[in-house]
Amino acid sequence: MPVGVIRTLEDLARIGRQRTVTDRSVHLRQDEVGADLLLDTVSADRVFLDRVSIDGALTVRSCHIDELVVDHVQADALLVINSRIGRLTIRNASMGCDVTVIDTSLDFLALHSCGTTRLERLRVEELIQVNALRGPVSISNTRVSSLTVRSQVTGGRLGRPRVEARGLRAREDITFDDLWLSALELDDVETPELNLQRVRLDQPLRANELRCSETVRVNGLVIPAEDSTITNSTVRGPVEVRELKVCDGADRDRTGTTARLSLHNTTVLSLTSASEASSVISLYGSSVTGTLGLPVGSSRYSLDDSSSIGDMELAGQVFRDGRQIVSFLERSFTEVTAGALESVRSALARRNRNREVDQLYYLARQREAALLPPLRRGIAQGILGGVLGWGVRARNPARILVAGVLLTAVGLHLAGALRGPGQGLTDVTVAAKSFVLALALWLNVGTGMPSELKTAEWSTLAVSFTSAGMLFITLIVGIVIRKLVR
Secondary structure: OOOOEEOOHHHHHHOOOOOOOEOOEEEEEOOEEOOOEEEEOOEEEEEEEEOOEEOOEEEEEOOEEEEEEEEOOEOOEEEEEOOEEEEEEEEOOOOOOEEEEEEEEEEEEEEEOOOOEEEEEEEEEEEEEEEEEOOOEEEEEEEEEEEEEEEEOOOHHHOOOEEEEEEEEEEEEEEEEEEEEOEEEEEEEEEEEEEEEEEEEOOOOEEEEEEEEEEEEEEOOEEOOOOEEEEOOEEEEEEEEEOOEEEOOOOOEOOOOOEEEEEEOOEEEEEEEEEEEEEEEEEEOOEEEEEEOOOEEEEEEEEOOOOEEEEEOOOOOOOOOHHHHHHHHHHHEOOOOHHHHHHHHHHHHHOOOHHHHHHHHHHHHHHHHOOOOHHHHHHHHHHHHHHOHHHOOOHHHHHHHHHHHHHHHHHHHHHOOOOOOOOOOOOHHHHHHHHHHHHHHHHOOOOOOOHHHOOHHHHHHHHHHHHHHHHHHHHHHHHHHHHHHO
16 A cells, blocks of 8 residues: 555554554654655544645545544645544645545535635534635535635735635525735625625625525625626625725725725615715616615715615605605615606605605606606696696695786786776776786686676686686695595
8 A cells, every 4th residue: 555545544653653543533743754644434433634744645435424623734635535523623724735625525524824724515503613724715505504714825926816606505694804805706605694894805896696595794805996796696684784895906095085895686685875975776677676875974875777775765755845854865766767766756645745746746756857858858847747737736836827817807907898988007996806807717716707708718718727626626626525534
């Protein structure tokens, strides 16, 4: 048997100083192996390789070991494949030593200060813990209870590590904490809880097909100026984004530049954002089925027309006029769009604040009309909005009706239709008669026309006034009844 192939604990003990096996455990310390070291079908309670120098690769294949510790081992590569290991700990792998663990079942996996790391098709009953990264980390097609990736030691000429997770399933949570990475990519990841804490990225965050049953927390995420995206994802709990900001390639924050995180074709239960630096959370074809929280600090939201908001936090805000509505929307959104207006209108409707709902409806229709061609814009804003009040503002047609009555009275008085011989413009009695006649015409009271006005022309004019008056009165009564019924 070649020296580098180990199939029993006794063979492993003999290549080092221990020589014998104690309690199904072997501890090699500061030993040297002059060839590749392969542990093949070894069964043991505990194997500890401490500061062992291997001239080649260290491979653990088809082994059953309750605890395997690899600490400060010098090797070209470290491979664990098709094994059953209770606790696997790999610490301080040598420079250039790639760590690969595939097709293996474990209770616990701890990696500390390792270079390029690949974890593939693993079943981990408890925790995968990766600390002090010194190289890229790739995790794929793996099931785990929890995953924690924390801190790294690379920088400068070594570059910052890249972390990729694909086909990852976690039963409890996934946490990325205190990291400065070149990139973070999540694809087809399922977990109850995802945490990004104090993470700085040189490239935009990319998350696709992310499924979280409880919550997503983003706290202290520093990203480049380009859009970071979460795509085709579902979060059945709250999404909390705090202290999102932008930095340049060096370790310098870029003030005046907006940090952008975009949700594409994504559904979340609720969304909150709070950042001192300028930040925007954008929704494209996405929906918040629950509540959209008020942004805090310099954070804002952006909605496209295909996105929807179930409810919106209002924090006791009262809207007395359109100016207050616009001010509120400008504080919460990057621009006052139809989607933003509809979000606030829906929130007010849920709270039965019908007067403010009507204000939102009127404002939304006027803004939509502003986008029409000139002629249609004039008709929509001037007649439907300004005169008829879009069917929700009673004061608009009421003002037109009062103005019509007064102008008709003035016209009748100036025309002298009701003045007799010797009566001038200053005659109060004639002015009062003109006003009463104008009121009767517009309100369709039916007092009858004076005999001197019973001509075809005056009759046509009277019918016109009466028809317009009936239109305005009907509209006013309908709006008022609608408000009373609600």
